[in-house]
Amino acid sequence: QKEVEQNSGPLSVPEGAIASLNCTYSDRGSQSFFWYRQYSGKSPELIMFIYSNGDKEDGRFTAQLNKASQYVSLLIRDSQPSDSATYLCAQRVDTGRRALTFGSGTRLQVQP
Amino acid sequence: GAGVSQSPSNKVTEKGKDVELRCDPISGHTALYWYRQSLGQGLEFLIYFQGNSAPDKSGLPSDRFSAERTGGSVSTLTIQRTQQEDSAVYLCASSLMGGGDIQYFGAGTRLSVL
Numbered sequence: 072q073k074e075v076e077q078n079s080g081p082l083s084v085p086e087g088a089i090a091s092l093n094c095t096y097s098d099r100g101s102q103s104f105f106w107y108r109q110y111s112g113k114s115p116e117l118i119m120f121i122y123s124n125g126d127k128e129d130g131r132f133t134a135q136l137n138k139a140s141q142y143v144s145l146l147i148r149d150s151q152p153s154d155s156a157t158y159l160c161a162q163r164v165d166t167g168r169r170a171l172t173f174g175s176g177t178r179l180q181v182q183p
Numbered sequence: 184g185a186g187v188s189q190s191p192s193n194k195v196t197e198k199g200k201d202v203e204l205r206c207d208p209i210s211g212h213t214a215l216y217w218y219r220q221s222l223g224q225g226l227e228f229l230i231y232f233q234g235n236s237a238p239d240k241s242g243l244p245s246d247r248f249s250a251e252r253t254g255g256s257v258s259t260l261t262i263q264r265t266q267q268e269d270s271a272v273y274l275c276a277s278s279l280m281g282g283g284d285i286q287y288f289g290a291g292t293r294l295s296v297l
Contacts, residue, residue: 075225103284114274114288115226159225163284170216170242171286173225 074098077160077174085182090147092177094160097141101162104136104143105171109157118158119145150181185209187289189275195295196265204260204292208277215258216276216286217250226274232258233280265296 076095084090092106103122107115119134121127121143127134133146143162147154157178161171188207196202208215213234218226228242232252243249247265252258262269272293276286 077225105286107288114290116288117285120285161226170218170228170231170239171226172228173218175223175225 074172075160075162075174077158077177079175080178081180082177083180083182084150086150086152088150088181090150090154090179090181092145092147092158092160092179093142094144094174095142096162098162098164098172099138099141100164101141103163104134105161105163106132106134106143106145107159107161107173108154109159109176111156115159147179150179152181152183155179155181187275187277187287189273189289189292191292192290193293193295195297197297198267199264201261201263202265202294204262204273204294206258206260206275206277206289208256208258208275209279209287212277212279212287213255214278214280214284214286215252216278217258217260218274218276219271220274220291221271229260229273262294265294267296270294270296 105120106118109115121134121136131148135144157176159176160174190205215232217229220226230250231239247263250260272291274291275289278284278286
């Protein structure tokens, strides 16, 4: 079992809809979670990070963390065609190594 | 510079040759990471440098891979006797310890081994 699991997609939503991206993880020691957006052929760029249970909102983006159920999600409201990209979920266990463990990513397509 | 800089952006090499990939982190960032991303896959951790501490090499896939970081800044990832399975995008990231460890990525080096 991979440490961080994501549905590869593609997830297709119409413009203006809410896109919901989900990620599950296996390591209960995981403390920090990150969502990166990666356009085709480009490097990952940070969208959100979350450390505490609950919701964290930033503009059109909301990250949700549920440590008891070991999942983290990213909601994108009012989806735009420019949101079409691969979204990578990453975790960090805050002991020892500081590197991130990434999921394989979910490809999002926002249809105009 | 304003961001993480990597060079070259593309590298085509023949099987068996050695290659060197360079990363110049964001000024002042003490932590530096190398990841590898194969086509359609997530990022795979390779190696991590933090200040003057011994690097965490636990992600290096074989002894053909090595990396160094000179003067706490620029890093070079070396792959000896390249194999076709080494073909991937090699990404470098840096972070400022204590600032939530947010990692900022460079544009990557696309390595193609023929």
